Amino acid sequence: MPGSSPHLQVGQERSATPLSAREQDVLGCLAQGLSDKQLARRLGISDQTARTHRRNMLGKTAMPNVCALLYLAFHQGWLAWPGAAAGVHGCTD
Template identity: 50%
Template sequence: MIRVYIDAGSAITRIGLESMLTSDPGIEIVHDASEADVVVGARRMSSRDVTAEQIIAAVHAAAAGLHVMPVEAGVASILRSYTHEPVEEIVEPLTPREMDVLEMLAEGLSNKMIAHRLSISDHTAKFHVNSILAKLNAGTRTEAVTRGIRLGLIKI
């Protein structure tokens, strides 16, 4: 069950969104944002912008951890992910080389493959990976990639 909080400027908009969302048996509306898995926002959105099916699909995508944006240019963001965890911050900014290495980590490359692609030694590749782990406060490569995505450092 996905718990959804509706953040709407007007009662009419909130009631309309609630009606759309409750048509999905996997969605439960909550009235406290701190209880929500997903927060649905309705800023500058009109009925011709999105369908009920698109909003429901966006809720499911946001609950799965994806960032949801409307396709049409200029249409306001419909959903934003809501987590109960503190906002993640970078301990120290990544260097351009570390950004390259982080992208390669996201591709699943080993240190040896990263070294080959960047024409550096295996030891230097390992050094870059360890530096990324420290700066992103990550214990594993996977955690570093996950934090990189959440922080907008890696485009998916």
């Protein structure tokens, strides 16, 4: 869906995520293509905290980079496009 941004589904069948709720928020922002600085501003956290969340997510999932992390998140059902389900988590305006 053009112009849509991915969000995390709530209450839908998906594999369990090893990520914390805040890491899931950061993941939603990364899926929208936001930089650490942009997502930090959006979520009200420091740039360093954003980088720490990203690094922790890569470690928890054993993914080598954010692209691989996002692929895993979509494949496992941790991320979905808006409108796919009611109730979403993620990085919103």
